[in-house]
Amino acid sequence: GFRMGIVGLPNVGKSTLFNALTKTAAAQAANFPFCTIEPNVGDVAVPDPRLTQLAGIAKSGQIIPTRMTFVDIAGLVKGASKGEGLGNQFLANIREVDAIAHVLRCFEDDDVTHVDGRVDPVADAETIETELIIADMESIEKRLQNIVRKVRGGDKEAVQQERLMKLALAALEEGKPARVVEVDDEDAKAWRMLQLLTSKPVLYVCNVDEGDAAEGNNLSAKVGEMAAAQGNSHVVISAKIEEEISQLDAEEAAEFLQELGLQEAGLDRLIKAGYELLGLQTYFTVGPKEARAWTIKRGTLAPQAAGVIHGDFEKGFIRAETIAFDDYVSCNGEAGAKDSGKMRAEGKAYEVKDGDVLHFLFNT
Numbered sequence: 001g002f003r004m005g006i007v008g009l010p011n012v013g014k015s016t017l018f019n020a021l022t023k024t025a026a027a028q029a030a031n032f033p034f035c036t037i038e039p040n041v042g043d044v045a046v047p048d049p050r051l052t053q054l055a056g057i058a059k060s061g062q063i064i065p066t067r068m069t070f071v072d073i074a075g076l077v078k079g080a081s082k083g084e085g086l087g088n089q090f091l092a093n094i095r096e097v098d099a100i101a102h103v104l105r106c107f108e109d110d111d112v113t114h115v116d117g118r119v120d121p122v123a124d125a126e127t128i129e130t131e132l133i134i135a136d137m138e139s140i141e142k143r144l145q146n147i148v149r150k151v152r153g154g155d156k157e158a159v160q161q162e163r164l165m166k167l168a169l170a171a172l173e174e175g176k177p178a179r180v181v182e183v184d185d186e187d188a189k190a191w192r193m194l195q196l197l198t199s200k201p202v203l204y205v206c207n208v209d210e211g212d213a214a215e216g217n218n219l220s221a222k223v224g225e226m227a228a229a230q231g232n233s234h235v236v237i238s239a240k241i242e243e244e245i246s247q248l249d250a251e252e253a254a255e256f257l258q259e260l261g262l263q264e265a266g267l268d269r270l271i272k273a274g275y276e277l278l279g280l281q282t283y284f285t286v287g288p289k290e291a292r293a294w295t296i297k298r299g300t301l302a303p304q305a306a307g308v309i310h311g312d313f314e315k316g317f318i319r320a321e322t323i324a325f326d327d328y329v330s331c332n333g334e335a336g337a338k339d340s341g342k343m344r345a346e347g348k349a350y351e352v353k354d355g356d357v358l359h360f361l362f363n364t
């Protein structure tokens, strides 16, 4: 599955957000830096009203949403790349995620200590980015030394790695994250293998007070400007509200959101933004037994999409009976779609579309 790491300075609200996401008390929120020492991992159901709609039409017995993994990564501080605070642990954990949700404190509260003694989310973002940039530079410099001999020996892979590392280093030395480097398709895989911290896609999460959840505030607006300038996205969330919502049932939660003037829970927006960031989309399998959502990368072909369900589906793939979501709904289900000629037989080269309802045929 796909993993999103929640990072940020201590006391910005990471644990509060993670708790709300996973509705668990495991990641204890407390007004104390370094309270989250081990990374906490939680699987979160991806909210998708289309799934409920499909299940209603097919009278499915069960609804199984697709899931996304969130990792609450222990507080990073200035000097982490030098092993201060929980530095090394942090860097190791961040290597293992696909994308980063960077939580920024956009609330004032004298009772909650800020590690640098002032509330400035843009400066906080820079602090963390700088640590990650330094960590990447150091890891590249080490690796460059280690492959010198292979490069001299003409090892093709090593030559490619060296070239990419130097490309990354040039950006990092200018104080830029590795994600600004554009690489060709043929280099894409080797580039990913470098596992640079600053090459991971990032999404800023502005944690605002309850009263600012609907409109945001000056601080979140500044983050918005920074994000836009970088070509990154941001979401405005009140971790405290999300924490409260997570303890309510669906009906109460909807009422509460309405009172606050919110269209949608912040967590739903966060998960959607994460999907967008990771280039993910959803397809469905629907029957009387269950309606289920599955996550794939955009551009995935039908056999690989089938492989998400089971390796055998991919190996023995014959074809995918495919109904677009809108057709499934307007024809009131599979039988209707078939009668109206809206059910297509798609082969190995078919690129699955977001919302497709699929039924795979395969050899065993």
Ligand code: GDP
Pocket (backbone or CB within 6 Å): 008, 009, 010, 011, 012, 013, 014, 015, 016, 017, 028, 029, 030, 031, 032, 033, 034, 035, 036, 075, 107, 108, 109, 112, 207, 208, 209, 210, 238, 239, 240
């Ligand atoms: P972490 O260190 O980043 O994981 O931060 P926590 O989630 O433990 O939060 C640190 C403290 O800030 C806790 O006392 C939270 O209750 C508090 N906090 C979190 N979000 C908000 C918020 O939006 N407004 C206010 N006033 N306090 C918050």
